Every structure is written in C-alpha cells, then in structure tokens.
Amino acid sequence: MSMTMTEKILARAAGKESVAPGDLVMAQLDLCLGNDITAGVAIDEFEKAGFEDVFDPAKIALIPDHFTPNKDIKSAGLVKQMRQFSRKHGIVHFYDVGRVGVEHAFLPEQGLVGPGDVVLGADSHTCTYGALGAFATGAGSTDLAGAMATGEAWFRIPETHLYEFDGTLGRYVTGKDIVLFTIGQIGVDGALYKAMEFAGSAIRSLSMDSRFTICNMAIEAGGKSGIIAPDDITKAYVEGRYRGTPRYYTSDPDCRYEKIYRWKADEIPLMVAKPHLPSNTQPAAELNDINIDQVVIGSCTNGRIEDLRQAAEVLRGRKVHKDVRLIVIPATQAIWQQANDEGLFDVFIAAEAAVSAPTCGPCLGGHMGVLAEGERAVSTTNRNFVGRMGHPGSEVYLAGPYVAAASAVAGHIATPDQIGARGAGDGGAPGRGAPVAAGTPAGERGLS
Amino acid sequence: MTGVLHGRAWTFGRDIDTDLIIPARYLNMKTAEELGRYCMFDADPDFAKKVEPGDIVVAKENFGCGSSREHAPIALKGAGVSVVIAKSFARIFYRNAFNTGLPILVAPDAVDGIDEGDELTVDLAGGEIKDLTTGKTYQAEPLPPFMRELVEAGGLLPYLKQRAAAR
Numbered sequence: 001m002s003m004t005m006t007e008k009i010l011a012r013a014a015g016k017e018s019v020a021p022g023d024l025v026m027a028q029l030d031l032c033l034g035n036d037i038t039a040g041v042a043i044d045e046f047e048k049a050g051f052e053d054v055f056d057p058a059k060i061a062l063i064p065d066h067f068t069p070n071k072d073i074k075s076a077g078l079v080k081q082m083r084q085f086s087r088k089h090g091i092v093h094f095y096d097v098g099r100v101g102v103e104h105a106f107l108p109e110q111g112l113v114g115p116g117d118v119v120l121g122a123d124s125h126t127c128t129y130g131a132l133g134a135f136a137t138g139a140g141s142t143d144l145a146g147a148m149a150t151g152e153a154w155f156r157i158p159e160t161h162l163y164e165f166d167g168t169l170g171r172y173v174t175g176k177d178i179v180l181f182t183i184g185q186i187g188v189d190g191a192l193y194k195a196m197e198f199a200g201s202a203i204r205s206l207s208m209d210s211r212f213t214i215c216n217m218a219i220e221a222g223g224k225s226g227i228i229a230p231d232d233i234t235k236a237y238v239e240g241r242y243r244g245t246p247r248y249y250t251s252d253p254d255c256r257y258e259k260i261y262r263w264k265a266d267e268i269p270l271m272v273a274k275p276h277l278p279s280n281t282q283p284a285a286e287l288n289d290i291n292i293d294q295v296v297i298g299s300c301t302n303g304r305i306e307d308l309r310q311a312a313e314v315l316r317g318r319k320v321h322k323d324v325r326l327i328v329i330p331a332t333q334a335i336w337q338q339a340n341d342e343g344l345f346d347v348f349i350a351a352e353a354a355v356s357a358p359t360c361g362p363c364l365g366g367h368m369g370v371l372a373e374g375e376r377a378v379s380t381t382n383r384n385f386v387g388r389m390g391h392p393g394s395e396v397y398l399a400g401p402y403v404a405a406a407s408a409v410a411g412h413i414a415t416p417d418q419i420g421a422r423g424a425g426d427g428g429a430p431g432r433g434a435p436v437a438a439g440t441p442a443g444e445r446g447l448s
Numbered sequence: 449m450t451g452v453l454h455g456r457a458w459t460f461g462r463d464i465d466t467d468l469i470i471p472a473r474y475l476n477m478k479t480a481e482e483l484g485r486y487c488m489f490d491a492d493p494d495f496a497k498k499v500e501p502g503d504i505v506v507a508k509e510n511f512g513c514g515s516s517r518e519h520a521p522i523a524l525k526g527a528g529v530s531v532v533i534a535k536s537f538a539r540i541f542y543r544n545a546f547n548t549g550l551p552i553l554v555a556p557d558a559v560d561g562i563d564e565g566d567e568l569t570v571d572l573a574g575g576e577i578k579d580l581t582t583g584k585t586y587q588a589e590p591l592p593p594f595m596r597e598l599v600e601a602g603g604l605l606p607y608l609k610q611r612a613a614a615r
Contacts, residue, residue, distance in 0.1 A: 024594045026611075037475045041518050044478070049605035067476060074476035124516040124540055138540050140518035142547035146608045154594070188463055189510040193539050222513065224539055277463060364472035364515075385467040385514060392471075392490040 002252035004160040006195040006227055009135040009249055013118040021159040021258070029059065030117040030244065032147035035103055035360075036064035038122035040078045041141035043085045046148055054089045055151035061093040061112060062086055063103040066360040071367035101332025101358045104128035104216060104300035108208075109332055114238055115230045116247025120144070120153045125300050125382065127218040131211035132238065133230035133249060135195075138219060158224045159258035160195040160251075165202035167265035172416050174310070175210030176302060176380065176400030178202070179217040180271035184281030185261070192222035194258065197251065202265030203228060208237040209306035213400075216301045217382050220278040270415050272378075273398040276386045284403045287413040294377040295320075295408040296389075297401055298329025298356075299363045302380035305335050305342075307401040312344040314405035314421050315351040321411030326353035327369045333358060353408070365390045378407045452571050453530040453551070455502035457579075459564040460491070462508035466515045466541065470523040483519050484526020501528035504570065506562050508534065512541025521550040531570050533577065533588070535559050546595060547604045553577070558586035 001018040003011065011018050014025035034042050039062050054060055062082045067075035079096075086094035093112060100106065104125050107113050113129045119136035120126070122144035129136035139153065147153050163182055178198075183190070196218045203211070211228050218226030228234075229250045238246050269283040297303070297311050308330060320326045328348050330336040336358065339345060348355055362369030363381040371377055371390030377397065379389065384396035397413060406414045406421060416422060467490065474486045488495035505511075505524065511534040512520060521544050524532065531551040545552045551572050558577045562568065566581040575588035591599070601607035 037472075038516060038518065041478050041522075045605060049609065051605075051609075072476060078476065078478075122516055122518075124514065126516075138516040140516055140540060140544035140547055142518060142604055143543060146604050149605075150608050150612055152608065152611075156594075188513055189536065189538070192510065192536065219514075219540075222510065222538060364467075364475075366472060370473075383465075383467070383514060385465045387471050387473075387490040388467050390473075 002254045004195065004197065004251040004255045004257070005133065005229060005249040006135055006160055006197070006225060007157060009116055009118060010155060010157055012116070012247070019157045021157050023157045024154060025157065026152050026154050027118050029120050029147055029151050029153055031059050031061060031113055032120045032144055033061040033063060033103060033107065033126070034122040034141070034144045035066050036068060036075065036078045036082060037066045038141045038144060039082045042122055042144040042148065043081055045142050045145035049145065051149040054091070054148045057090040058092045059151065060091050060148055061107060062091055063095060063100060063106060065100055065102050065358070066364065067366045068100070068359055069097045069357060099333065101335070102300045102303055102360055104212070105304055105331035105335065108132060108212065109334055111241040111243045114242035114244050114246050115234060116249055117244070120147050124219045125216050127223065127226045128212050128216040128300060130215040130218065130225050130227035131208065133227065133234060135225055135227070137225045158193055158195040160197050161191055161259045162197050162199060162257040162261065164200040164260065164262045165198070165265045166200040166262070167202055169202050169205070169265045169268065171422070172270055172402040173268055174400045174402065175206055175213035177268055177271045179214045180273050180278065180281050180398065181268050183217065183221045183279045184271065184273070186221055188220060188277050188279045189222040191218065193224055196221065196223040196226045198226065198228050200265070204231055207306055208233060209304040212304065213301055217278065220382060270403050271399070272403060272413060273384055275384050275395040275397070278382065278384060278398060284399060284413055284415050285418065288418065290397065290413040291376070292324060292378050292407055292412060293375040294369060294371065295324060295326045295404050296329070296362050296369055296377060296379040296381065297326070297404050298331060299360065299381040300331065301382045302401055303329055303331030303335065305338050307380065308335070308339045308344050309342070310401040311405040312347040314402060314416050315353070315409065316347050318351055318409045320352045320408045323411055324408050325369070326351070326408040327356060327362065328353050329356045329359060329361065329368070331358055362389055364388065378404050378413060380404050452569055453502060453504065454569050455500065455504045455530055457504050457506045457562050457564060457566045457568055458499065459562065460505065460507040463510045463513055464507050465513050466517050466520040469512065469520040470517065475517060475519055478519065480522050480526030483523035484528070487523040487527035496527045499527050499529065502530045503528060504568050505529050505532045506559055507532065508559060509536045511537050513538035516540045518544045518548055521545045521548040525550050531572070533558055546598055549603060553588035555586055555588035558588065561586060
C-alpha cells in the first residue's frame with residue numbers, strides 16, 4: 001500500500017505494516033520533551049497519577065527556555081521543579097542556563113532529534129523537527145506525563161496536504177516568507193489536524209535553517225505536523241550530529257494527498273503578517289507607513305545562525321533608527337558562540353542593538369522586551385495574537401530577519417531594497433534608513 | 449463527561465487563541481484557582497469576575513488555536529466554565545480538554561443559534577443542547593469512539609496505566 005512519509009513513520013512507530021488517515025494508533029516515541037512552562041504541570045500529573053518511574057531517562061528532554069534566565073520567583077520555582085525531577089529520575093537531557101537553548105533550535109543542533117523519529121513535545125512548535133523528515137507534534141502537559149511514564153502516545157493518522165513550491169526564490173526571500181505566504185493563503189485553520197508536506201525545487205534549495213522555519217510554523221495553519229523529505233542537505237546536517245540512526249522516509253509517488261497546492265516560488269514576495277493573526281499577510285514593501293517601536297530577531301522560528309547572518313548583512317554599516325529598540329537573541333549557546341566568532345555581534349553592537357542570552361523571552365511577552373500599550377513591534381517570531389508580546393493594546397508584525405533588520409533601520413516596516421541594502425552604501429533608495437535616520441525628527445518616519 | 453450542565457452562554461468569535469484564553473504572562477502559575485482569575489483576560493479583563501460557575505462558552509471555528517498550554521482548559525475550568533461548545537477546535541486544545549476533564553462539544557448549529565446570555569442546559573452523555581431562552585434544541589456531534597474510551601477510563605493517564613497493566 002502506498003503511503004506518505006508521515007504515514008510510513010507512524011506505521012513504523014506503531015508496529016504496523018501500513019496505516020491510513022483516520023486510523024488511531026499507539027506509537028512508540030523516540031523522544032518526548034517539555035519546557036519550563038509545560039513540564040511543571042506534566043510533573044504534577046505524573047506524580048498525581050502515581051507513576052514511579054520514567055520509561056527511559058535518555059528519551060526525555062526537559063528544556064527550561066521560556067522564562068529563563070528566570071524572570072521572577074514563580075518562574076524560578078517552575079525550573080526548580082524540573083531540575084529536581086530531572087535529578088530524581090536521572091533525566092539525561094536536562095540543560096540549565098549556560099548550556100541550554102531555545103528548545104526547537106537546541107534539540108536538532110544537539111542531534112537529539114533526527115530523520116524518521118516520532119517526537120511528542122509539550123510545546124506547539126515541536127512540529128519544527130519535521131524539517132529533518134521526522135514526525136513531530138505538539139501536545140499538552142498530560143500527554144507529556146503519559147509519554148514520560150510509558151513512552152507511548154496515541155495519534156490519529158492525519159491526512160497529508162502537499163505544498164509544492166517550484167522555481168527560484170527572489171533575493172532576500174527565505175523560509176519565513178514561504179510559510180507566511182502559505183498561512184496567508186490557507187488561513188490559521190487551513191490545515192487543521194493535517195500533516196503539511198512541503199516540497200518542490202524551491203524547498204529543496206533551502207538550507208536546514210530555513211526548512212526549520214517553515215515546519216516551525218505548521219501549527220499556525222492548524223497543522224498537526226510539518227514535514228520535508230530528507231535529501232542531501234538533510235543528510236549533511238544530520239551526519240556527525242544525530243545521536244541515533246537516521247531513518248530516511250519519503251512519500252510514495254502514488255501516495256494519497258488530501259489536497260495539493262502548487263505555487264511559483266518566483267512570485268513570493270517578502271512577507272509580513274499583520275496583527276492579530278499569522279494569516280493576516282501582506283507584502284512587506286506595501287507596509288512602509290507602519291512605524292515601529294521595537295524589533296526582535298530570534299526565537300525557535302528565526303534565531304539560528306543563518307538568521308543572524310541575514311540580519312547582520314542588512315545592519316552592517318547602518319544604525320538602528322533612533323526611535324527603535326532592536327533586540328537580537330541567538331537561540332542557543334552554540335549559535336551565540338558562532339555569531340561571536342563570525343563578528344556578527346560587532347555589527348549588532350555598532351548598529352546599537354542589544355544582544356541577549358538564549359531565551360524565548362519576548363516572543364510570548366515573558367521578558368527581555370515586553371511591549372507597552374500602543375507599542376508596535378516587528379518580530380521574527382511566530383505569533384502575533386492580541387497581547388502576545390505584552391500589553392493587549394500592543395501590536396506584533398511577523399517577518400523574516402531581512403525585513404526585521406531593514407525595518408529596525410528604517411523605523412517603519414521596510415525591505416532591504418527599500419533601505420538601499422543591495423549594493424552596500426548606495427544610499428539612493430527611499431526611506432529614512434541608515435545613519436541618516438539618526439537626525440530624523442520624531443513623528444516623521446514614513447517614506448519620504 | 450456525564451450529567452446535565454446548566455448555565456448562561458458567553459459567545460466568542462472564531463480563532464480564539466490560547467493567548468486570549470490565558471495570556472502567557474500568567475504562565476508562571478499552574479493551578480486552576482490562580483489561572484482562572486485571568487481566564488480570557490485580554491478579550492475581557494472582567495470575564496473571570498462576571499462568569500458564574502456552570503456558565504458555558506460558545507465559540508465559532510478553531511477555538512483554542514495557538515500554543516500547547518494545558519493552562520488554557522485549566523483556566524476555563526478554574527473560572528467556572530462547565531463546557532465549551534464550538535464549531536471546531538484546534539487540535540492540541542482538543543486533546544488537552546479531554547486530558548484535563550474540560551467537556552467540549554462540536555455543534556455548529558447550536559453556535560449559530562445561541563446568543564450571548566442565553567440560558568442553556570447541556571446533556572453531556574447524549575450531546576443534547578437546549579437553549580431555554582429561545583426554546584430551541586440542538587444536537588452535538590457524537591464523540592469519536594476512541595475519545596469515549598478515554599473518557600470511560602477516567603482520562604489519559606488511567607487509560608495508559610490500564611494498558612500497561614494489561615501487557
């Protein structure tokens with residue numbers, strides 16, 4: 001029977017020859033994970049239910065990343081509970097501040113997830129690992145408690161939707177633009193309960209970092225998972241890194257897709273999702289009248305080395321607009337080290353940006369850049385719901401690192417071309433970007 | 449999920465996300481009592497004060513979209529909400545509602561017919577929703593068999609325990 005790669009992975013984990021959409025299976029998990037927000041509730045449930053042992057201390061990852069370094073006393077208590085539980089049960093993959101990173105950047109980087117795995121995470125962006133050709137999905141704390149105790153979870157086999165992008169992406173267009181474009185087309189429940197498979201020559205041309213960004217946001221279309229067929233780029237990333245044995249699955253040519261979408265990669269512009277839904281998209285170039293107060297570059301969506309390089313490419317030799325705060329957050333310690341080694345921090349500091357330790361922090365209005373009432377941010381994160389980054393009267397515009405960096409310079413939403421980034425220092429483009437902006441009077445930021 | 453529930457309807461639109469149900473800034477807490485105080489805070493800061501035990505949330509499509517926080521159904525329960533009726537639920541919220549014992553029903557007709565403040569009774573076992581204000585009756589979609597099994601086992605963790613014991 002022909003199957004999609006998602007069906008093949010779940011059949012393998014359920015010990016079945018084949019599965020079909022709608023089947024319910026109990027699957028063996030290769031890894032389960034929780035963070036400082038979700039693990040506490042999971043540990044409570046685990047203990048309340050009377051479980052004594054975890055199924056395998058090497059297949060559980062407990063990653064304090066959301067409100068860390070601890071932002072307040074209650075958050076410190078949540079991490080303390082994780083730490084104590086980890087010590088008691090000998091959890092191998094508990095990482096504290098100084099060793100930890102934003103979970104969905106950190107676990108692939110450390111080789112803890114890999115192709116063919118089934119991963120259940122008490123975090124909705126667990127779908128990120130689909131970029132490796134894994135089945136990975138978010139669930140709640142009780143599901144994590146059950147997974148920690150038994151190593152199993154129930155899944156309904158999802159129908160698969162195929163999203164094909166053929167052609168060549170434009171300059172500065174990245175995985176973030178592809179996924180925002182997709183969500184804009186299908187809506188925030190356009191893939192509800194479905195596996196979202198991304199394919200086509202434009203997807204195959206992408207780096208792993210950009211692929212992680214795409215699969216990361218599958219949940220923002222309601223998807224159960226995102227997935228990309230492993231290829232040479234995947235293999236190069238996995239080799240020497242993944243601690244398990246990779247299992248490379250691809251979809252059969254005659255497998256059944258419930259829906260197939262085909263778009264031309266050449267036609268995808270630099271995208272922005274406006275408040276208050278990730279589906280509320282518009283090309284960045286059309287939004288120059290949106291003045292901003294803050295820019296955040298980081299998160300499980302766009303806090304990887306490629307993202308920081310893209311931001312630095314735009315910021316080199318320029319300054320952040322005087323009315324804007326730019327916060328750059330490398331997602332893991334290793335990314336931090338690499339960015340430092342490559343001199344990217346020199347660029348950020350010269351541009352007058354702040355660089356933080358790894359944390360989810362501002363993405364969910366936790367700390368390290370909370371917005372006041374009426375403030376507006378451009379952020380490379382994944383959600384722009386009401387109050388997501390702070391006051392319910394604040395606004396979040398989602399974009400990729402190129403647009404975020406260009407907007408930080410311009411003081412309003414802008415593309416790199418609009419601030420004259422192409423061809424360094426040409427200074428002839430519209431907008432009040434670059435060092436000149438330092439003299440721009442307050443309230444006169446739009447395009448000149 | 450048994451018994452007949454009785455309460456007033458609080459109506460919401462589509463795509464009610466988990467940041468609206470319980471804003472992330474309150475996720476440094478985890479008990480129903482604490483979280484209940486901030487339920488729906490960014491949609492209506494007074495919701496938790498106005499809602500009475502037994503009241504019913506009625507919403508359109510994709511209720512509970514966004515984060516995996518189990519704090520969302522816990523907050524609804526903590527605020528006193530007895531059941532959520534919607535046209536559809538986001539996937540993780542759906543799982544979490546069963547896992548935390550918050551009853552949820554899919555009933556598109558009821559959602560279209562019920563107005564804010566209507567007095568409702570809900571028979572969870574049969575899925576019958578009565579709007580006492582308008583006199584109309586609606587039928588919710590039956591639970592999928594597996595979800596019924598989970599409910600009968602007393603929730604996910606008892607189910608997994610029984611399964612492990614049977615091996």
